[in-house]
Amino acid sequence: xxxxxxxxxxxxxxxxxxxxxxxxxxxxxxxxxxxxxxxxxxxxxxxxxxxxxxxxxxxxxxxxxxxxxxxxxxxxxxxxxxxxxxxxxxxxxxxxxxxxxxxxxxxxxxxxxxxxxxxxxxxxxxxxxxxxxxxxxxxxxxxxxxxxxxxxxxxxxxxxxxxxxxxxxxxxxxxxxxxxxxxxxxxxx
Numbered sequence: 001x002x003x004x005x006x007x008x009x010x011x012x013x014x015x016x017x018x019x020x021x022x023x024x025x026x027x028x029x030x031x032x033x034x035x036x037x038x039x040x041x042x043x044x045x046x047x048x049x050x051x052x053x054x055x056x057x058x059x060x061x062x063x064x065x066x067x068x069x070x071x072x073x074x075x076x077x078x079x080x081x082x083x084x085x086x087x088x089x090x091x092x093x094x095x096x097x098x099x100x101x102x103x104x105x106x107x108x109x110x111x112x113x114x115x116x117x118x119x120x121x122x123x124x125x126x127x128x129x130x131x132x133x134x135x136x137x138x139x140x141x142x143x144x145x146x147x148x149x150x151x152x153x154x155x156x157x158x159x160x161x162x163x164x165x166x167x168x169x170x171x172x173x174x175x176x177x178x179x180x181x182x183x184x185x186x187x188x189x
Contacts, residue, residue: 021147028151067118082115087175094168
């Protein structure tokens, strides 16, 4: 395997790891901010739970269709569409004026977020030779766990200093940038 090919595979693996981390960052903004949202919108814990379910329903049910689509339409295309949709839904959450809008935008974010895992895992496997796939999966999973770790710290800090809306809006920017990078620079097979 030539040096250029190794570098492109390392870039692919690092991009997949970063994408996994971002997936978990965006997923955990809402749960981190729930206490603030309960006070701001004067909702019950039950309604707050429904708000979380607005994200989790499409996130859980659409991974199989996204896996099917990525096999037929191409991983890169589906991954980029998913990241942009996830980021758009997250951005719109920051612009929500009521709990209904927040629920709808969380649903949109959940649809986009559902695209990652059925695409990211095959890409992580594809990025390395057969004898290093376990190690690649370890790095991939670590990326997601680091995203889950930093999400509450970053989103809560932003909310404290700028307000909860900025947590959604600021973190969505990373998704747009990553999606644009993947679209213009990556060539996953």
